[in-house]
Amino acid sequence: MASSGSGSAGSADAATARKHTKRPKYSKFTQQELPACKPILTPRAVISSFLIVSVFFIPIGVACLLASNDVVEIIDRYDSDCIPENFKNNKVGYIQSSIDKTCNRTLNVTKHMKSPIYVYYELDNFYQNHRRYVKSRNDDQLRDPKKGDSTEFCKPEDLSGGRAIVPCGLIAWSLFNDTYSFSRENNMLAVNKKGISWKSDREHKFGKDVFPKNFQNSSLIGGARLNESIPLSEQEDLIVWMRTAALPTFRKLYGRIEVDLNAGDQIHVTLKNYYNTYSFNGKKMLVLSTTTWLGGKNNFLGIAYLSVGGLCFFLAMAFTIIYFIKPRQLGDPSYLSWNRSPGGQ
Amino acid sequence: MSGWERVRTSSSSSSRSPHGMGSNAFRELPNRIPSSRTIQLGRVQPQAPGHRTVFCNDRDANLPVRFKGNSISTTKYNVFTFLPKALFEQFRRVANLYFLTISILSTTPISPVSPITNVAPLSLVLLISLMKEAFEDSKRFQNDLAVNNNLIDVLQDQKWVSMPWKRVQVGDVIRVKQDGFFPADLLCLASTNPDGVCYIETSNLDGETNLKIRKALEKTWDYLTPEKASEFKGEVQCEQPNNSLYTFTGNLIFQKQTLPLSPNQLLLRGCSLRNTEYVVGVVIFTGQETKVMMNTMNVPSKRSTLERKLDKLILALFATLFVMCLLGAIGSGIFVSNKYFYLRPNAGDEGSGQFNPGNRLLVITLTMFTLITLYSSIIPISLYVSIEMIKFIQCTQFINKDLRMYHSETNTPALARTSNLNEELGQVEYIFSDKTGTLTRNLMEFFKCSIGGEIYGNGITEIERGLAERNGIKIQENRSANVVQEKGFNFDDARLMRGAWRNEPNPDSCKEFFRCLAICHTVLPEGDESPEKIRYQAASPDEAALVIAAKNFGFFFYRRTPTSIYVRESHVEKMGKIQDVSYEILNVLEFNSTRKRQSVVCRHPDGRLVLYCKGADSVIYERLADGYNDIKKVTRNHLERFGSSGLRTLCLAYKELPPDLYESWNEKFIHAKSSLRDREKKLDEVAELVENGLVLIGCTAIEDKLQEGVPTTIETLQRAGIKIWVLTGDKVETAINIAYACNLINNEMKQFVISSETDVIREAEERGDQVEIAHVIKEEVKRELKNCLEEAQSCLSSLSGPKLALVIDGKCLMYALDPSLRVMLLNLSLNCHAVVCCRVSPLQKAQVTSLVKKGARKITLSIGDGANDVSMIQAAHVGVGISGLEGMQAVMASDFAIAQFRYLADLLLVHGRWSYLRICKVVTYFFYKNLTFTLIQFWFTFQTGFSGQRFYDDWFQSLYNVIFTALPVIMVGLFDKDVSASLSVKYPELYMEGIRNVFFKWRVVAIWAFFSVYQSLILYYFVSTASLTAKNSAGLTFGVWDVSTLAFTCVVITVNLRFLMICNSITKWHIISVGGSILSWFIFAFIYCAIIGKGNTYFVIYDLMSTIYFYLSIIFVPVVALFGDFVYQGIQRWFFPYDYQIVQETHRHEVEGTSRARLLEIENQLTPAEARSYAISQLPREISKHTGFAFDSPGYESFFASQLGVYAPQKAWDVARRASAKTKPKVHRKNDS
Secondary structure, X not given: OHHHHHHHHHHOOOOOOOXXXXXXXXXXXXXXXXXXXXXXXXXXXXXXXHHHHHHHHHHHHHHHHHHHHHOOEEEEEOOOOOOOHHHOOOHHHHHHOOOOOEEEEEEEOOOOEOOOEEEEEEEOOOOOOOHHHHOOOOHHHHHOHHHOOOOOOOOOOOXXXXXXXXXXXXXXXXXXXXXXXXXEOOEEEOEEOOOOOOHHHHHHHOOOOOOOEOOOOOOOOOOOOOOOOOOXXXXXXXXXXXXXXXXXOEEEEEEEEOOOEOOOOEEEEXXXXXXXXXXXXXXXXXXXXXXXXXXXXXXXXXXXXXXXXXXXHHHHHHHHHHHHHOOOOOOOHHHOHHHHOOOOO | OHHHHHHHHOOOOOXXXXXXOOOHHHHHHHHHOOOOOOOEOOEOOOOXXXXXXXXXXXXXXXXXHOOOOOOOOOOOOOHHHHHHHHHHHHHOOHHHHHHHHHHHHOOXXXXXXXXXXXXXXXXXXXXXXXXXXXXXXXXXXXXXXXXXXXXXXXXXXXXXEEEEHHHOOOOOEEEEEOOOEOOOEEEEEXXXXXXXXXXXXXXXXXXXXXXXXXXXXXXXXXXXXXXXXXXXXXXXEEEOOOOOOOOOOEEEEEOOEEEEEXXXXXXXXXXXXXXXXXXXXXXXXXXXXXXXXXOOOOOOOOOOHHHHHHHHHHHHHHHHHHHHHHHHHHHHHHHOOOOOHHHOOOOOOOOHHHHOOOOHHHHHHHHHHHHHHHOHHHOOOHHHHHHHHHHHHHHHHHHOXXXXXXXXXXXXXXXXXXXXXXXXXXXXXEEEEEOOOOOEEEEEEEEEEEEOOEEEOOOOOHHHHHHHHHOOOOOOOOOOOOOOOEOOEOOOOOOOHHHHHHHOOOHHHHHHHHHHHHHOOOOEEEOOOOOOOOEEEOOOHHHHHHHHHHHHOOXXXXXXXXXXXXXXXXXXXXXXXXXXXXXXXXXXXXXXXXOOEEEEEEEOOOOOEEEEEEEOHHHXXXXXXXXXXXXXXXXXXXXXXXXXXXXXXXXXXEEEEOXXXXXXXXXXXXXXXXXXXXXXXXXHHHHHHHOOOEXXXXXXXXXXEEOOOHHHHHHHHHHOOOXXXXXXXXXHHHHHXXXXXXXXXXXXXXXXXXXXXXXXXXXXXXXXXXXXXHHHHHHHHHHHHHHHHHHHHHHHHOOOOOOEEEEEEHHHHHHHOOHHHHHHHHHHHHOOOEEEEEOOOHHHHHHHHHHHHHHOOOOEEEEEOOHHHHHHHHHOOEXXXXXXXXXXXXXXXXXXXXXXXXHHHHHHHHHHHHHHHXXXXXXXXXXXXXXXXXXHHHHHHHOOOOOOOOOOOHHHHHHHHHHHOHHXXXXXXXHOOOOOHHHHHHOXXXXXXXXXXXXXXXXXXXXXXXXXXXXXXXXXXXXXXXOOOOOOOOOOOOOHHHHHHHHHHHHHHHHHHHHHHHOOOEEHHHHHHHHHHHHHHHHHHHHHHHHHOOOOOXXXXXXXXOOHHHHHHHHHHHHHHHHHHHHHHHHHHXXXXXXXXXXXXXXXXXXXXXXXXXXXXXXXXXXXXXXXXXXXHHOOOOOOOOOOOOOOOHHHHHHHHHHOOOOOOOOHHHHHXXXXXXXXXXXXXXXXX
């Protein structure tokens, strides 16, 4: 009170009485009369929005399903089959031993596969998204040759004999090292391993003049070794591996087969089953897949679109029927609570 | 007290040299020591708590005491204390403290997120809060600066020197010019007006716009010129600074005389000088010690009920958070295992402890903390700051600027004094209203009178008209054509007008009656001494009405001198003869609230000494002479009749005084008058000696007009489900009648009356035993309450029972509020539609309010205009003060101030309801968006081996609340309108949704939570499930950051679209904010992914956007996520519509036509009519406090309050009266002679 009192005293404006009026100025804002549209969720609006959604979703769903159906996918789980009989009960022992890990698999092509055919390996129960795992890398080191010694976050795979490991960290250390080679009727099928990573990774995250150093030097070897004469930006397996997956089941691109495969073809796969997924009961799968505009085989999207579109259509119909059976007149005052129960409370 | 004796007896040390400004002070100092000052050898002794001594015109003499300077500071902080103090204030909020803790936690390695995630939003929130504080404080500072640097003339070296206010010191002699403000509390020494009189306006102090008179002591009248003033050497001994605006005791020791000082000589800071060229005064209190500054009261901050419920919601969120963390932590304890060799869980490096299966308990504990930091976003940090911002804008832009609540006559817009309670206005269930000044206009018009047992006046009050209409009688009003219409006079009876009273049966009574009206008052005439042009300055409007009445009856009071009243009496002896008669006023026995009467002793020109007295019937009847029983009885009847018509009555009486008796009494009076201690009490006692044996002349009846629109407003509010209680000091009958007139009670209602005016109680009272009276009343009240309650319950149980109304008077209420009966009273009153409490004290008003507030846990609102409503206003959830006319006390204590009772409808039904609706939406939406966001994170935790890996990028998460979803929610807080303002008032029943708290029940929160879970599941699982296969035609797959960025995009879109679904009205700002929010996310992502984040999210958005899958997802996911809400909303609206939805539909085709039309007429310019009414309102007016003459007596109230030990604030009119009473000079002269 005092402050305002003496405040106005202080300003003591000699304004005219007319100007002295405290009448608020009119504006649409202060009078809360901004023009506005007032959408009302009438039954008709509800029904029509359902219809609109179904009209849009069903075609998209169909298109997605068609695209997905165009994709030919061959999946071969080999982790248990590639264990010799005598090691069936000691898979971990087998994988850690130095026995030859070569394993031969045969894939049957059931449908014509147009090139390029993408070769993936799929791992299961592998927590690439684990907090300890995800952060165990150093982007500076990967990108910048001058920062080869920065191994922050990389523990426990940061140093080897006191020298910095490049690339450091658990991700690189546990690099997947199964290898696959394919042949059809004794003709080798070349696997193109160029361009299997995202361009952004290749060009910006992994340096052209950063070379592996001290990698997999310690006693404990987590996975693949790297050729120290090839810069990281060309080590595409590493680049692919290091784009950590979101879920414990994931696919990673291994390479491309750039010839068509015909229905009925038999593909022989010679693989080296090096990678240890047996410790944690992880599955390993080899996947050959074509793609469409939508990507790989993925019925989920199409089904989702279709079912939501269908549901909306169904609801639209249901509401229409209810609308006719039990119409609710808009703005019927008898719906007002004080009219429903006279006397208010 | 002994100090005072010494003060009075000590001789003044005014023999100092006249030019004692400078170096001679030290020389003089020893002289003064033995005098009244108690300084010993240069050491300053702390002043006795009782008084302070001020040496006028002598800065050096005042130096040792170190009076405070005159600069004021109302700021909360200064440059150095700002940061610590303001931050401390901020961290007193739990949410902020929580985020501080989380931020600290997130700097440790156990945190999955970088500190930025929590620090960024916290600092942003703090920054905004601090900026707001700084802004407000800087405004205060600038205000202070402007005030402190005002210039004022200070006497220095016999010259007026202009200097800023802040350099004024105690003891300075200063000059204030016309229309200037007083820089400090001054003792008035001299004025350019004759008689040392000056006029001041106190509107800054108490809101009263009428001029008050202050008068310098006669001895100091001459010190007007600088030369003369510099010779003034006096010593003021006065009370220590205090906050009582209307009291002041002190002495001026001057020329070896001790002159008593009173508030009459005090010019308070904050007031301004009017109608006076300039005054000269001595500074007594400065700066923070001035009365006005001491009065700065901190409004106790109230929190709204909704906010308290919000705290519970936050608590529930904490609980949810805890459960989520616990689940995750246990999961991690189970998950950790050496078999995941690639995690190297036993590598022994720092940070691996959390994943070492060797110590699972440690794993669980650490993960717990990890998850708390991870899920911290479940607590919406920006919620409080957003709500604060919204409410602030609602107050300053909407409530304060609402033209519908602007009263042009008094030039008063509505004022929200606190921004905490906007939504509380939307949930009010009980209104406690003061009557006078709130429901009634406090515009007093002389309406009827009773003289010598005869009723005069043909008017019909609104109450009588209402009564007649209720009884089906149509009243034709045929007013005589030549009726005198004047403000304050609405009397029509040819028998009294134009001298016709001489032909009445009792012309002598009439004559005395009119004389009494013309003489016995403290009104000041102003302006031309002609009946048409004269204006009366009265402390209360009914006093002015009485004088105006006398004028119209031919007793024109036109001049007042300190000793006499001049009355132009017409038709006294002979028709047409006009005679100026002067009555010598010997004594004025002033009105106060305990006396409830006022007397004047005057000497007629023929030498007769007559005492005229007017006052409340109860006090007058006690003091009447024996005999005249007929007229007493008849007049008593008339009084009751007037009372039941809602009129305010006043008894007039007179008494002839024998000269010798008078002389002996007058001595006592003078003695009492000059006493310093308990002056008031002594005066009252002396007055009692002479005010007895009076002869009753008659009584007056004044109409107290209803405020504009009161009945309709009350009806509207009642339809809105609000129960209105009227708490008044009136008599039972008057109160009931006002209640009828206001539409509060009608004949369909069943009335319960619990009154102390029953035979049983009266008998007990006659016996006079206090203990017995108390016992009897208590039993009686108990019995009555029980009966009423039973009856009420039977009424309620029957289906179409009548509505109930309760009338209870203050005395009964005192007992009914007793803890043993309180429950019964509460039960009864809660079942009543309307409650009228009469004869209640301010304390009881507050008690009743808190009875309902605490006992029934309902939201209460008190509205009042006067100082006696302050306690009630502070006790209620929401206090509303009526601003404009009356004093400011109620407004200063209130949370909202409006000019008229009828604006309450707008305030509650429009602003309150909207605010409630908006805040509910803001809160629930905040809750929803953060829960959804965090739950996605929670689902992800399950698939990361409970490691606490974050799903979102740090920056995304930290900006989610403060940028990507911040703006729309503010839009809904500002612009959402379910139905237009006019419909809100047209369908007041809509308000019941707020009373029932429909929009912020736990059920509502649960529904939001349910859909939040649903949406988060859709969002997370859809986006993540599809991540397995290749996502573009080049066969490339997504990594975790691709998936999370996609999910984040979907969340931002979904949440923003969900926002559109809660809006009832969509303005362009909604569209802009929603579109802007989504766009801002993309823009941010583009920039961030390309430039800033060379880490995980580098280029992610571009990679994502190169796939078709991205587009298919961001179309599909929001649609499916919102599908559930949409179906729910559709079904809810279709089958279980809210009332507002029906109203929306009913009026769906209407453009806001009514308001548009109104818009056109409201322009920024004043219309001629408004300009005129404004101009009129600018004139000095007879506006003031209502008096306690009649039944609405504050005296009654303060009587109760004092009994209950409550200090009743003194009313302003007491001062006004004292100010205008002109007895002082007379006393002095008598003393002198």
